[in-house]
Amino acid sequence: EVQLVESGGGLVQPGRSLRLSCAASGFTFDDYAMHWVRQAPGKGLEWVSGISWNSGSIGYADSVKGRFTISRDNAKNSLYLQMNSLRAEDTALYYCAKAGESGWDFDYWGQGTLVTVSS
């Protein structure tokens, strides 16, 4: 059974940093791209960042480029998101999502970790 468990969310002041983690199990982690998707309270889904199976391709939404860094450790079956210079508009539920066979769809999602940026 595929499981994705996010952690690391919490309340943080504007301008500070936070690191999210996603522990994956139930599939061959290093065979698949992985992504972070967020959802602000009462709003729609927003893709944040993605990373290919070997970290050779990485992408970011314009809203986080230069502030967030995605990475993965295939030996630990883990995905990470380093978030720096956090802003109030980064407040959201952050989902870890596994890419499907096509590479661009998300066939499994975690339950999310909540990040609140507030003073």
Next chain:
Amino acid sequence: SYELTQPPSVSVSPGQTARITCSGDALPKQYAYWYQQKPGQAPVLVIYKDSERPSGIPERFSGSSSGTTVTLTISGVQAEDEADYYCQSADSSGTYRVVFGGGTKLTVL
């Protein structure tokens, strides 16, 4: 930047057919994907590669594509289908980037 456009809301009565559209300039070149999200739950993939249905998704869910518009069709809508639906695709410019539509709230009357 690349955008996908969905109607904010669609309403249908039980047993009727719901159609949710998604428009984007790159859709003729990139596959579209559809997700269902119920309150308090993570999204679920219901259609991939424009029209393929994952295992476990009811046959009443189908997808189609025509030019710059893709459509999610739910035949014989049931009360349990009331949810937010999002289309998603990849940027066709060569960058490693994904985009979601704004979402459509399906109300079953």
